[in-house]
Amino acid sequence: MEKDFELVKRVLSGDRKAFRNIIVDYERLVNHIVYRMIPDYTEREDICQEVFVKVYQNLDKFRGESRLSTWIGRIAANRCIDFLQAKRLPLSERPLEEIHHLSDNNSDNPGDSLEKKNLGDILNKEISRIPNPYRTILTLYHIDELSYNEIGTILKMPEGTVKSYLFRARKKLKEILTARYNIEELWV
Amino acid sequence: MGLKHLSEDEIQEYLDNPVGESSGAVRNHLENCPECRRVFGDYQKLYSGLNRDDIPGLSVSFADRVMTEIEALEPVRDKRDAWIPIFAGSMILLGLSAIFYVIDFSAIFGLLQAGDFSEALNFTALRKLLGAVDIFGLNIKTILAVGLILLATFGVDFAVRYSRKKPVTFVV
Numbered sequence: 001m002e003k004d005f006e007l008v009k010r011v012l013s014g015d016r017k018a019f020r021n022i023i024v025d026y027e028r029l030v031n032h033i034v035y036r037m038i039p040d041y042t043e044r045e046d047i048c049q050e051v052f053v054k055v056y057q058n059l060d061k062f063r064g065e066s067r068l069s070t071w072i073g074r075i076a077a078n079r080c081i082d083f084l085q086a087k088r089l090p091l092s093e094r095p096l097e098e099i100h101h102l103s104d105n106n107s108d109n110p111g112d113s114l115e116k117k118n119l120g121d122i123l124n125k126e127i128s129r130i131p132n133p134y135r136t137i138l139t140l141y142h143i144d145e146l147s148y149n150e151i152g153t154i155l156k157m158p159e160g161t162v163k164s165y166l167f168r169a170r171k172k173l174k175e176i177l178t179a180r181y182n183i184e185e186l187w188v
Numbered sequence: 189m190g191l192k193h194l195s196e197d198e199i200q201e202y203l204d205n206p207v208g209e210s211s212g213a214v215r216n217h218l219e220n221c222p223e224c225r226r227v228f229g230d231y232q233k234l235y236s237g238l239n240r241d242d243i244p245g246l247s248v249s250f251a252d253r254v255m256t257e258i259e260a261l262e263p264v265r266d267k268r269d270a271w272i273p274i275f276a277g278s279m280i281l282l283g284l285s286a287i288f289y290v291i292d293f294s295a296i297f298g299l300l301q302a303g304d305f306s307e308a309l310n311f312t313a314l315r316k317l318l319g320a321v322d323i324f325g326l327n328i329k330t331i332l333a334v335g336l337i338l339l340a341t342f343g344v345d346f347a348v349r350y351s352r353k354k355p356v357t358f359v360v
Contacts, residue, residue, distance in 0.1 A: 014263050016255070023251040031246050045246055052254045056261065120242035142238040167200050174196075174234050183230060 004068040011059055019059075022068075023052050029069055029144050030076045033154070036127075036136040037080035039089070047083060051076045066153055070146075073154035077136075126176055133157070134169035141166055194224045199231050276347035283340015 007025075010018035027048065034047050055072055062071055084090070127135045133155055140146045140154065148159040148166075155162070177183055194217055202214040218225050247253075 016258060016263070019258060020251055020255055023254050027246055027250055028241075032243055035243050041244075045250065048246060048250065049254050049257065053257055053261070056258050119237045120240050123237040123240075124242045138238060139243070142235070143241045143243070167197055170200055170231070170234060170238070171196050173238075174230055177234065178230060183233065 005064075008059060008062060008068065011056070019056055022055070022072075026069060026072045027052075029073055032139050032144055033073055033076040033136060034080055036139050037077065037132060038083060040087075043083075047079060048076075051079050054079065067150070070150045070153050073140075073146075073150070074156075077154050077156075122177075122181065123173075126173060126180075129176075130169060130172060134165055134172075137162055137165050138169050138173075193221065194218070194227070196227065196231075199224070199228050203228075203231055203235055276343045279339045279343030279346070282336050283338075283343060285336070 007018050007022050011022065030048050030051050031044070034044050034051070035041065038044065038047065051072070054075055058075070062068070066074075127138060130138075136155065137151055140151045141148075146154070148162045151162045152159045157165075194214060198210070198214060201208065202211055205211070218228055
């Protein structure tokens with residue numbers, strides 16, 4: 001918190017190098033949000049860049065009502081929403097309940113998955129198949145270790161909704177993994 | 189939580205917060221229920237996978253790319269409390285104007301030029317002002333001047349306090 005405070009103060013007093021530290025500290029978080037919210041990964045880095053330019057231009061509006069990470073995360077999520085709207089892509093895809101264990105034509109067959117046994121690859125693929133905001137919430141909670149409140153601030157939803165979405169997403173993911181893969185083999 | 193199986197929400201709740209209120213009951217149940225232990229095991233595996241960061245990172249030159257773009261922009265300045273120095277400055281200016289308006293500097297300079305330093309240092313105008321107070325002949329000009337001088341004093345005080353204040357305040 002104190003580090004955030006010092007960085008913001010230095011940038012606002014004209015120290016641009018301090019902004020580089022902000023980029024280094026939060027590029028991972030921004031990348032995770034953009035990666036999960038925008039299906040077209042080819043534009044991911046450009047969008048992340050736009051997010052940080054916007055952060056720089058609006059740093060004087062930072063009121064300290066939340067952590068700097070949450071504030072930057074919110075800017076990233078808003079930029080993704082703008083991007084999706086501009087491309088006329090849906091903000092949220094099909095409902096979670098419509099994701100079936102075995103009906104996806106693009107899914108691997110169980111034999112393939114057994115050969116891979118790469119938990120990271122398999123999970124990443126399965127998470128990308130579940131709709132938003134479920135996959136973003138999963139990533140922000142498990143990888144970025146944000147609280148329900150922080151995730152809610154970033155995605156503009158109540159804490160209770162974040163928790164409910166997170167539980168449903170994990171339940172669905174577990175169902176998919178147990179139905180599609182040999183879970184005992186998968187986790188070796 | 190004895191005979192009834194744990195719900196998946198209860199299992200997730202426990203994994204999210206193993207020291208929560210009902211964690212003891214969940215632990216006890218898991219020790220005695222193989223079925224719930226199996227589901228719990230699946231979730232444990234899922235959690236271990238979810239906690240891994242397998243998302244492809246940005247390019248190593250990402251920060252440099254952003255900084256190159258930032259260099260082309262105007263430096264960002266703290267505009268949040270910009271009105272404070274403007275307000276304080278205006279008050280100081282108003283106060284100074286009032287001083288010049290009330291005090292007859294030409295008379296003082298005249299006395300100084302004539303070599304009458306003792307009289308000049310006697311603050312002719314101030315005596316004039318106090319004289320007006322003495323006879324309760326307070327006219328609008330005097331009241332206005334005193335008010336504006338006080339305003340200038342507050343302005344200076346405000347400016348001093350602002351300059352000592354941290355520009356950013358974090359609220360958790």
